Amino acid sequence: MKPANKQDQLLSERFEVAFNQVHDALRDIVQINDERFVVLVKVGAKKYQVIETFKKDLEQYARLRNAIVHEKMAVGFYIAEPNAKVVHHIEKIANILSRPNYAPTIATKNVVFFDENDSILKVTAAIKQHGYSKFPIYKNQKCIGLLTAGSIMKWMAQHMESGIVNLADVRIADIMKVEKKQSIEFISKEINIFEVENIFEKAHKKKNKLEAVVITENGNAGEKPLGIITPWDLIQIDYTVE
Structure with missing residues (x-):
């Protein structure tokens, strides 16, 4: 088990920030009495095309987020690390959900x-x-x-x-x-x-x-x-x- 370097820590932090932005956006969009991320994704995918488009990705990111946040072995030690491509992708999704296009x-x-x-x-x-x-x-x-x-x-x-x-x-x-x-x-x-x-x-x-x-x-x-x-x-x- 190797300690995460500064670049990895930065990716993890960016991933978690983007994940939280997605979670907040899903709460606002789906508006149900269950704030669990996976439930919001499942329910939202049935109602909104954009959430359906990213459903599989978001479900995978939920598992990765749990590994990063809940299964950290020690300060600076992670079981899982998001790569740059994953971080870029979830940041894009966060941007789409947080600032949806207008009807026109x-x-x-x-x-x-x-x-x-x-x-x-x-x-x-x-x-x-x-x-x-x-x-x-x-x-x-x-x-x-x-x-x-x-x-x-x-x-x-x-x-x-x-x-x-x-x-x-x-x-x-x-x-x-x-x-x-x-x-x-x-x-x-x-x-x-x-x-x-x-x-x-x-x-x-x-x-x-x-x-x-x-x-x-x-x-x-x-x-x-x-x-x-x-x-x-x-x-x-x-x-x-x-």
Whole structure:
């Protein structure tokens, strides 16, 4: 058994600091009545994509932390030592969990939106140009819902005659009237990604299919949309840590 040198002690100290930062962040994010690290990781991984991404790493780090803190043989003597790569990795995770990105970082930017009196041809042109499939619709400068490409297709199928649909005189309002209202939520641009995931999770528990979250300056329906987040956007978040 060899005493740890100063470099090893520094790595151990950095590891423990980062581990504690992760633990504190998990408490704030998961918010359950059990503060055990492994429990917070297990429960949090079921709710949040970012914690699920790092679940295996965090479980391994919990075992390493126990070896460092609880199984120290004597002052300066350790059974286990984190290497520089491990320390760097857990510090990166601590940074992500402690300072989560705001909602706009994962949202579709340059939102295309319309007034309910606009021609549906403007929407089909936007679908062709941008490849978007969801569009906030406004009435008297207030968002009243979401028009989806699927809703347009369904409406066209219902109004087709001899394989042809004449859209020349069709307004967005015509489709919005007959289609089931799409469920959306409005959030401030200051909300972080964990809060966004919570919004979708709460909707899921209520068996309410939330189509999208619309980001505005202050989370008001009367404000210009700054971004849109769909469930697919949450799945696509890249939490890779080099």
